[in-house]
Amino acid sequence: MQLSAPPYEERLTAPRSWWLISLLAGVSMALIVLPLGVLPMLGGLAGGTAAAAAAASAYGSVRIRVVGGLLIAGEARIPVSALGAMEVLDAEEARAWRTHRADPRCFMLLRAYVPGALRVEITDPEDPTPYAFLSTREPERLAQALRAAKAAA
Structure with a gap:
């Protein structure tokens, strides 16, 4: 265990x-x-x-971290308990979610030179942000770390 x-x-x-x-x-x-x-x-x-x-x-100094039950992405600190479904996005899907599919209320940690991304729903009823869009070079590994952190919380 x-x-x-x-x-x-x-x-x-x-x-x-x-x-x-x-x-x-x-x-x-x-x-x-x-x-x-x-x-x-x-x-x-x-x-x-x-x-x-x-x-x-x-x-280029922005960091994404999963530590202590928190997703820390740039200046945002989101408890993993407030995260819902995760969607790993390839370069084409990430471009679509950065442009015509984007919700203006979402949190974006966007770096155009990073092709992949992870879209994570935010389920906190007090938070009007529907999801977080995180540019990442390793979206599968980030999603795995978030799932493990949620299970441990």
Whole structure:
């Protein structure tokens, strides 16, 4: 008999191409300040790259965790007892639920660069949110962790 559910944690990191884009943003800043001289150009390169890299890092630092009877997705903390049916979504279904099938009241932890997703109904009668849409690279594993956490609760 399992006493507690295994923890689940996933960080939705930004794709590698975004780091190249950060470098290109720095090069663009360097070209903008080039008429001011070599030192401002080097400062523009360093500052522009650092600012773009910080933005990419912040956007890609969001985590999804299942710990202590809670689903923690970004800033949301949802008790697993308030979760209902779960639907694993492939890339095409996830795109549909992000666009024309989406309910404006739902909670979305959306990262467009992550193709898969998990849609989890929220059954709490006090909460007007009908479901949570979670972009995840491992939707089956997240659903399994949520089911195990519900069973352990």
